[in-house]
Amino acid sequence: MMPKLNAPNAVAALLCAALVLLPVYSAVTGNIFILTLFTRIVIFALAAASLNLIMGYGGMMSFGHAAYLGVGGYAVGILAAEGIGSGFIQWPVALAVSALFALVIGALSLRTRGVYFIMITLAFAQMAYYVASGLSRYGGDDGLTIYKRSDFAGLINLSDRNQFYYLCLVCLFGGLYLIWRIVNSRFGLVVQGVRSNEQRMQAIGFHANRYRLVCFVIAGTICGLAGALLANNTDFVSPAVMYWTRSGDLMVMVILGGMGSLFGPVIGAIIYLVLEELLSQFTEYSGIILGPVLLLIVLFARGGIMGLLGRMRRA
Amino acid sequence: MYLVVEQLLNGLQFGLLLFLLAAGLTLVFGIMDFVNLAHGSLYMMGAYFAATFVAWTGSFVLGALLALGATLLLGIVLEYVALRHLYGRDHLDQVLATFGLILFFNDAVRLIWGPAGLALPLPPWLTVPVQIIPGVYYPAYRLLIITVALVVAALLYLVVMRTRVGMLIRAGASNREMIGALGINIKLLFTLVFGLGAALAGLAGLMQAPILTVQIGMGENILILAFVIIVIGGIGSIRGAFLAALFVGIIDTMGRAFLPDLLRKVLSGAAASTAAPAISSMLIYLLMAIVLVVRPEGLFPAAKR
Numbered sequence: 001m002m003p004k005l006n007a008p009n010a011v012a013a014l015l016c017a018a019l020v021l022l023p024v025y026s027a028v029t030g031n032i033f034i035l036t037l038f039t040r041i042v043i044f045a046l047a048a049a050s051l052n053l054i055m056g057y058g059g060m061m062s063f064g065h066a067a068y069l070g071v072g073g074y075a076v077g078i079l080a081a082e083g084i085g086s087g088f089i090q091w092p093v094a095l096a097v098s099a100l101f102a103l104v105i106g107a108l109s110l111r112t113r114g115v116y117f118i119m120i121t122l123a124f125a126q127m128a129y130y131v132a133s134g135l136s137r138y139g140g141d142d143g144l145t146i147y148k149r150s151d152f153a154g155l156i157n158l159s160d161r162n163q164f165y166y167l168c169l170v171c172l173f174g175g176l177y178l179i180w181r182i183v184n185s186r187f188g189l190v191v192q193g194v195r196s197n198e199q200r201m202q203a204i205g206f207h208a209n210r211y212r213l214v215c216f217v218i219a220g221t222i223c224g225l226a227g228a229l230l231a232n233n234t235d236f237v238s239p240a241v242m243y244w245t246r247s248g249d250l251m252v253m254v255i256l257g258g259m260g261s262l263f264g265p266v267i268g269a270i271i272y273l274v275l276e277e278l279l280s281q282f283t284e285y286s287g288i289i290l291g292p293v294l295l296l297i298v299l300f301a302r303g304g305i306m307g308l309l310g311r312m313r314r315a
Numbered sequence: 316m317y318l319v320v321e322q323l324l325n326g327l328q329f330g331l332l333l334f335l336l337a338a339g340l341t342l343v344f345g346i347m348d349f350v351n352l353a354h355g356s357l358y359m360m361g362a363y364f365a366a367t368f369v370a371w372t373g374s375f376v377l378g379a380l381l382a383l384g385a386t387l388l389l390g391i392v393l394e395y396v397a398l399r400h401l402y403g404r405d406h407l408d409q410v411l412a413t414f415g416l417i418l419f420f421n422d423a424v425r426l427i428w429g430p431a432g433l434a435l436p437l438p439p440w441l442t443v444p445v446q447i448i449p450g451v452y453y454p455a456y457r458l459l460i461i462t463v464a465l466v467v468a469a470l471l472y473l474v475v476m477r478t479r480v481g482m483l484i485r486a487g488a489s490n491r492e493m494i495g496a497l498g499i500n501i502k503l504l505f506t507l508v509f510g511l512g513a514a515l516a517g518l519a520g521l522m523q524a525p526i527l528t529v530q531i532g533m534g535e536n537i538l539i540l541a542f543v544i545i546v547i548g549g550i551g552s553i554r555g556a557f558l559a560a561l562f563v564g565i566i567d568t569m570g571r572a573f574l575p576d577l578l579r580k581v582l583s584g585a586a587a588s589t590a591a592p593a594i595s596s597m598l599i600y601l602l603m604a605i606v607l608v609v610r611p612e613g614l615f616p617a618a619k620r
Binding site for chain 1: 344350352397400401404406407408410411412414415416417418419420421422423425426535539542543546550586590592593594596597600601603604607608611612613
């Protein structure tokens with residue numbers, strides 16, 4: 001399938017090129033700050049993309065997606081604290097635990113619909129938050145410092161700024177490719193079918209909840225990977241990663257960029273985090289501007305930035 | 316034994332306070348089908364208004380009344396300017412828009428009142444302990460909260476069940492289009508309900524203010540608790556919200572009061588004192604998860620649309 005050349009795709013292609021070339025720009029201008037900012041952005045873009053898989057394509061409005069950031073992060077942090085520094089153990093464990101966590105939450109939450117689903121996912125994330133703040137052995141409320149980043153036996157050095165950035169970028173592109181393949185597969189079409197009409201899909205013989213659950217687990221696992229990256233990026237993991245406002249941030253990124261479009265969440269993450277950063281540079285009170293901007297986007301720009309770009313062509 | 320009575324009363328007081336918050340939320344949610352995350356911000360604004368007006372007027376009661384009016388007004392303005400355009404939209408849009416409002420209110424408060432919290436001192440006549448049963452003393456202010464909240468709950472019940480406006484509100488909850496078709500000014504009704512919800516949130520905030528410090532973000536934790544309550548109680552059901560609020564208030568308070576001692580019997584002291592608050596906070600979410608798994612529509616679902 002050859003992607004069509006239109007405004008959203010052109011923007012996405014330019015964006016990918018810019019992200020790939022960013023370390024070069026940073027090295028030439030000596031601007032290290034932009035590289036650290038964008039490392040964070042790329043990680044959150046991966047998390048937002050995974051949320052988009054269930055929210056945009058699956059119609060599952062999870063308000064607890066930040067929990068997987070925490071689960072993945074704590075898996076890395078706890079193993080590191082226990083003296084297991086190898087990334088070859090840490091990362092698979094982080095993915096497996098996130099998947100398991102998503103499986104349990106998904107199996108219970110998918111019994112509900114609509115607002116109740118939003119609330120029950122929120123409740124589970126809050127539970128995870130309180131579990132983490134109760135882990136006195138691993139820092140409790142104060143969080144857990146990771147003294148050494150994941151060790152990949154000399155294959156890649158996570159403490160090197162550029163190498164770590166490219167690792168995050170590879171994870172992001174890998175995640176996006178996976179989501180793209182899933183969405184266009186038979187499985188993905190069933191999930192999208194369930195979103196638009198569950199009864200009809202049931203009637204033609206698909207077990208709707210089973211497809212939903214698998215989709216939910218895949219998204220949780222991808223977000224767990226983002227969590228492992230985030231913990232390595234900040235050398236620190238704390239319960240605050242899982243707080244409900246963090247899940248809200250992820251939702252904002254997805255909706256801002258455009259729900260149900262592949263690159264929407266990436267654009268959303270870039271705009272949201274850059275805006276936050278810029279605003280915080282000239283005012284302490286960034287929320288006074290950011291809040292109403294969100295409100296205006298909801299009121300006047302349905303379908304997010306990608307939706308606007310899509311409409312531009314037709315106008 | 317006295318400790319148990321005292322903690323039960325504390326739980327009751329907290330539960331009633333949560334009810335005030337949850338009642339507004341469940342009305343707005345049940346009738347307008349509107350998810351208002353900014354409800355917690357109205358609670359916070361109530362507390363800040365109270366701290367300001369009490370300092371201004373020098374009178375606790377006068378300040379509290381002014382704060383109540385101010386929150387009511389704020390709610391109506393908010394509804395009129397922004398939120399009414401979001402009715403009938405996707406829940407997700409509403410979540411996003413009101414999430415934006417939370418960001419706005421938090422930083423607006425930081426700008427106006429500064430990052431440090433405020434204290435709202437009680438007048439001397441409210442700080443004396445009252446003997447409720449022989450040998451058991453209880454702070455007068457907490458008794459006042461219990462009384463006010465019970466009176467408000469009773470009034471709310473009367474208004475919703477016995478008056479014409481209440482009848483319209485209930486009719487709106489079960490079928491919005493139909494009461495619109497019957498010639499009822501639904502926009503006005505919605506503004507009214509939203510204002511009522513805002514005033515209730517403000518009341519909860521200003522009453523809680525002297526017990527906790529008035530600070531930024533105080534609405535966020537308690538908002539989630541209020542959501543848990545309306546989900547447990549069944550969205551749109553005031554009776555459900557009342558029972559669930561008492562339930563949650565008492566579980567939360569009792570858990571915090573007695574769990575550390577219980578845990579100390581099985582765990583080491585340090586581990587127990589960090590684990591206990593976490594576990595008692597979790598209890599509520601666990602309760603909600605169980606309720607939703609067993610009864611996905613809550614305990615007292617309002618009439619089906």
